[in-house]
Amino acid sequence: MANSMKIALAGNPNSGKTTLFNAITGSEQYVGNWPGVTVEKKDGILHGHKEVVIQDLPGIYSLSPYSMEEKVSRNFLVDEKPDAILNIVDGTNIERNLYLSTQLAELGIPMVMAVNMMDVVKKNGDKIDFEKIGRALRCEVVGISALKKEGDVEAAEMAVRLAKKGSVDKGPDKTPDVPHVFSGSVEHAIAHIEESIQGKVPSRSIRWYAIKIFERDREVIKNLGIGVGEMKHIEEHIRDCEKELGDDAESIITNQRYDFIKRLMDKSLALNEKRHSKATLSDRIDKFVTHRFLAIPIFVLSLCVMWWLAVAENGPGTLLTDWANDGFLADGWHLPFTTHEVDGKDYDTAKEDFAKAEATVAAWEAGEKKASIEDEETGEVADEWDIDEAAYKAAKEVEEPDPSKYGVWVPGIGALITGALERAGVGDTVKSLVVDGAWGGVATVLGFVPVIFIVFLFLAFLEDCGYMARVAFIMDRIFRKFGLSGKSFIPILIGKGCGVPAVMATRTIENERARRMTVILATFVPCGAKTVIIAMFAALFFREQWYVAALMDVVGIAIIILGGIALKKTRPFSGEASSFVLELPAYHMPTVSGVWHHTWNRLKGYILKAGLIIFPACVFLWFVMHFDWSLNLLADEEIEKSILHDLGSWIAWFFAPLGFGSWQGAAASVSAEIAKEQATATLGLVAANMDGATTGSHIQALFASVSAFPKLAALSFMLFNLFVPPCMVAIAVTFREMGSKKWGWFAVAFQLFVGYVIALNAYRLGVLFAGGGFGIWTAVAILIDVFCIWMIFRPARKEATANEGAEV
Amino acid sequence: MTLDAVKEGERARIARVNGDEAVKRHLGALGFVAGTVVRVVGTSYGNMILAVHESRIAVNDATAKDIEVEAV
Amino acid sequence: MNAASAVVLGIVLALAALAVWRNMKKGAPCECGGYRKSCGGGCCCHCNDEG
Structure with a gap:
């Protein structure tokens, strides 16, 4: 697209960039990854300007070359030569935001600064002088409120106009007009550096390059191929400055930027003192939320609220799920009020x-x-x-x-399909393949979409309002106990959605040991797919005990904590943790569209997965259930002769101590490695022969047939599938992130051990307390428990500190 | 003295940021530079929430120990 | 097997094969709506900080 114009959208995290991006690009967005890295790449077409591409850069605080997000942003701004920059700045936090703005302005690219959240600024009674800021930074400054959709599109269009004008108008001699932020001796050094790199860099960005070289930016120095001799000369200038100002080059630059910003703000920012001297609402909320005793109970309470809504007998989740499972997807339902x-x-x-x-x-x-x-x-x-x-x-x-x-009766999809097939005269076998196999399996998974919907909606709400950052902060203290930091909490939080991005998110953890540990532990918190399993078992076995669902989250976190403590005491994982620095954005009411967006994206993924993965898997399973090894078609009652029956029976012994050692339980658990929710679909399929009128009652009958304590066997099955290694894709990512097969296998082995032991304990000790007696496996469970308790509570290793310094 | 010694509700002026390069840089970008006045909004078992300009930054105790401050 | 059954069977198998082929080509669907292969093998949801 030769005529297309590129506008870079840059700003701090939490500045409202995403809201702005969504507002000005509408639905025509492309989301992917920057090549070679896991940083998200998002671009879209500006409303009403087909030739203008808005490139959303990752939220960054600075343009240093040290994090993936910054590198990607820098490289785009410097190499891809966007026609203009749209810099979004949080008006309620303007000084800190300007730190990035000064750097962006130095690039010499035409820039529009959109000061966001002006509605809050006005409410606070603060005043910002856009003109003075614009003059100081040589750019256009406008006020917007992305939330209220005021001024957002206009700001983008201003950027387009500026881009069209190009940098022709700025400054004499075509040297771009960029702000001069620094003091005498530093400016002097920069001028010298500019001289030596004259011609090697695009002229409009020469100042930015010179400043980077002054900061000894390794990437820039390498990319420009500055010779050793030249560099020595430049070094002299830099060292003079460092000696004069008594600090290192980078710190000098950082300090002077903030000095400049302070002087500028003295002239252009008038804060309403009355408003700002009181504690903000966010601060007051945080007093409770991060309180030393209340913090964790509040967090657990919020999880309970979420699960109550999702799976409690009389809650909305169960209502919708029952409607879906029994009505919408199956036989049919009455329109309400008719x-x-x-x-x-x-x-x-x-x-x-x-x-x-x-x-x-x-x-x-x-x-x-x-x-x-x-x-x-x-x-x-x-x-x-x-x-x-x-x-x-x-x-x-x-x-x-x-x-x-x-x-008014609306026939369910199942009834419609069955009806259509019968009218077409389709034979019983194929009818079974379609209705029981394909549709039955997919319907089992889809029936629980209401539960996933509620969970994702709740999580999206908590994230968007800013609470999750506080949870990371609270968790930090606990995570320290085993060498991780609150930074490890973010992958765990992501894991509540899906384990794949969770494992990938561990890349932000610099400490290698901490990173490995987080990779191993991140998937213990139930992901969306595992939530489907929880939903099914809550509906079939724990209707009155909805807290069992919430318990799964708690168990997941407990495993992470206790598992972490145990691992830290082993040689490969001991060592001190790194620092923890996290911005806590002000609490704000999430927008309906923002939360909906997040939730719908995830939901879409599940529904797609049902069509693309569950569907073919169920077709495959139907075949191996209805044919024997000589490929004879079997009748429903002959299922014991089927391929699947044999395959399952060969490994059923492995699951026997856990209470569900039948070929069905084995088949379901193994199939869960394709996708965790497949376990529910497989159960629906293999239990079809059992007594009962619905898939649900079949599964209940199945568990009744494999154990004298069906509820315990069900609990054990659920625990097993929740806490053993995640689905194949997530395991593959684990191996990739670990970088070595050894660590990959360790992770898998650890997870398998944990899942197995938990299920074993739940079943055997459960049976013991239910009066079922003490057996050999009960003894095994207790012995393993003793081992685990020892691993967790034994004294920590006394590590020689000499080799610690190098790690962090 | 260092930042971890500042009590809840009190303010302090940053004198110098020590410690790991990467952390120093990150803190610098967030506004922890010599001369800036920060206020302790809350503490929790050694971890601190600080008001830096208009933002809220959470740091752990080890990081706070690396930040030298003067009383204000 | 009668004609109707054969047709339906064919459709089901074709759809299943299509689904499998698509997974191989585009990568499995992400829980956030993108596709794995377009995101470098993993999912691109939440790959960078809140913006």
Whole structure:
């Protein structure tokens, strides 16, 4: 696109850059990675200007070459030669934001500074003189409020106008007009450096380069190929300055920038003293949220609220999930507010009466004197009654209630598919493949989307409002106990969504040991896919005990903490942790669109995954369940002859101590490595032969058939799949991030051990307390527990400190 | 004295930032330069939340120990 | 197997194959809506700090 114009969008993290970017580019965005690195690359087309590309640079505080984000931004600004810069500045935190602005201005690229959050500035009663700032930094300055959509598009369009004018108008001799921020001797040194690099760099950015060289920026010096002799000459100038000002070059530059900014602010920023001398609302909230005793309980409470909403019996999550599983995706449902009674009965009662009538007929025809009805969920007898010939005759007359007579009935997708196939005359086998295999599996996963939706929505809300930064700060203290810092919390937080970016996010941890430990531990917090497993088991086995779901998060964090403590005491992981510096953005009410955006993106991923991964996996599973090794088609009852049955049985012994040592449990657990939520789909498929009317009741019956303590076996199955190594893709990323096969395998082994031991304990000790007796595996579980407790509580290694300095 | 000795609610002026290069640079970009006055907003088991200009920066105790300050 | 069954079977297998082929080409879908291969093998969600 030869005519396209590039505008770089640069600013501090938390300056509202993303909101601005979304506002000016609409939905035509491309998200990917900068080549070779994991930093996100985002660009989009400016509204109404098809030829203008807005390149969103990562949030950065400075243009030094030391972090991935900064490197990527620098390289773009210097090598790709954007036509203009749109610098977004947080108006409520303007001094710190200007630190970057001065550097951007030195590049000599036409620049518009958009001072954001002007609505808050006005409310505070502060005043900012845009003109003075613009003159000092040689750029255009405008006020905007990205949140309120005021001035955002205009700022972008101003950048376009500036870009069109080019740098022709700025300064005589075509030397760009850039701000001179530094003092006498430093300016002197910079002038000398500019002379020596004359011609080697684009003339508009010569000052930026000179300053970088003064700071001894290794990248710039290398890229410009400055000779040793030349460098020595330049060094003399730099050293003169350092001696004169009594500090190193970089610090001199940093200090003088802030001096300049302070002088500028004295002239152009008028703060409303009354407003600023009181503690801000954010500070007051933080008093509680980071309080030494209240912090953790508040955090746990927020997790509980999230899980209650998601899986509690009477909560919104369960309501929606039940509707999805039983209605929308399966048989069908009534539109709300359209239901009414027929003959004095509502639909559910009519269905119950019909079921009773059916039971009566079946019992009488089998020669019984009593008929009974079982509870769909527990399988226990719910009702029993005597029958005689009169009852039988009456029961035969009862017709199956037609749901459409009781209200507006929307057939479920499952019913529609089944209906269509039947009308087309499709044979039973293929019908089974489509309805039970493909659709059944996908529907199992999709049915729990409401739960994932609520979890992601909640997390997005907490992140966007600024709370998560506080959690990282709170966790830091605990993480220190085992050599990690709060910085390791960010990958763990990301892990709540997906383990793959979580493991990749460990790149920001410089300390190699801490990084490795974080890679191993980050996936213990249940990810979105694992949340589907939690959702299913909460619905089928722990309806009254919704806190079991919240417990999974707590167990995950506990593993991270205890596992970390144990690892730190081993040789490869001992050593002190590095520093912790984190900005805590002011709390703000997240925007509906922002939260929705975050949530929808993740949700979309799940639904796509259902179509692209779960669907083919279920088709494959259906085949290996319905064919034997000689490729004969099997009837439903012959499933024990199938390929899958044999494969599962070969490894079932591994799961026996955990309470679900059957071929079904084995198949489901192994299939979870493709995608964790596949475990739920596989269970749905392999349990199809069991008693019951719904997939859910099949699975309940399955667990009842493998253990005398089905709830414990279910708990154990859930724990196992939650805490063993993550799905294949995440394992692959683990190996890549570790960089060595040895560490990759260690991670996998550690995770397998942890998952297995937890499940083993839950089952064996659970059985013990339920009166099931003490067996050999109970003893094994206790022995392993003793070993683990020792690993956690033994005295720490006394490490020689000589080799520590080099690490950090 | 160093920053970790400053109590909650009090202010201090930064005199010098020591410690690891990378950390110094990061702190510098955030505004921890000689002459800046910071205020301690809160502490939690040694970790501190500091008001630097209008922003809030959290640091751990080890980092705070590397920042030399003067009373204000 | 009758004609209708064969057709439906064919469709299901074709869709499954298509899904697998697409995974190989574009990489598995990310939980944030992008695709793994376009993000250098991993997911690009949250790869940099909040902006």
